[in-house]
Amino acid sequence: MLELDAFSNERLRTDPYPYIVVPGFVQGEALSAVLQDFPEIQHPGSIPISEVSGGEAYESLLTEMQSDAFRRVVANKFGFSLDGFPIMTTVRGVMREKDGRIHTDSKTKVVTVLLYLNDSWEAEGGNLRVLRDGEDIENFVEEVPPSAGTLIAFKVTDNCWHGHKPVVGKRLSIQMNYLVGEAAKGKHQFFHRISAKLKKLFAGASNAPA
Secondary structure, eight states, X not given: OOOHHHHHHSOOBXXXXXXXXXXTSSXXXXXXXXXXXXXXXXXXXXXXXXXXXXXXXHHHHHHHHTSXXXXXXXXXXXXXXXXXXXXXXXXXXXXXXXXXXXXXXXXXXXXXXEEEOBSOOOOSSOOEEEESSSSOTTOEEEEEOOBTTOEEEEEOOTTOOEEOOOOXXXXXXXXXXXXXXXXXXXXXXXXXXXXXXXXXXXXXXXXXXX
């Protein structure tokens, strides 16, 4: 399902930090099947994959993304071994206006991989920007629309600033991280799980009839 050759052949950008953008990382019939089988998500936040279920194509995609074959091409592209680094995978389906604010990823993450699964994207907001600083959303090097099958991966550094302009509503993505160790994985999974449950609860309360 994954276009590993496309990943391997795409150039690694190094300004302002190491990252790669691969349009069409998933495409054709495989992409259509994944879009059909993606979980129905009704509340915001990063949700651990253990908390939602999708169809066969979605599950197959997760398996391939977490495979040793993909780990090797990511390691080769960034120029260091990822052997022994545990993986954490989450999904998103709904964005709030405050989501996407400028940030760097936690130092417990080594590499971040984002795969977008939106059939089309016309919104002004929601395009991921690779930023030069943590202050100005307009000071960007590249803007990546979250179009179906597009992947962006970056090395987590002190200056890996990224974010997007606000958008409210459906925005589908899978995020996978290689982490520094199992303790970090347990911590991230615990907080994501609690956060997802709270956001689901609040979303249900806000949608309840008065």
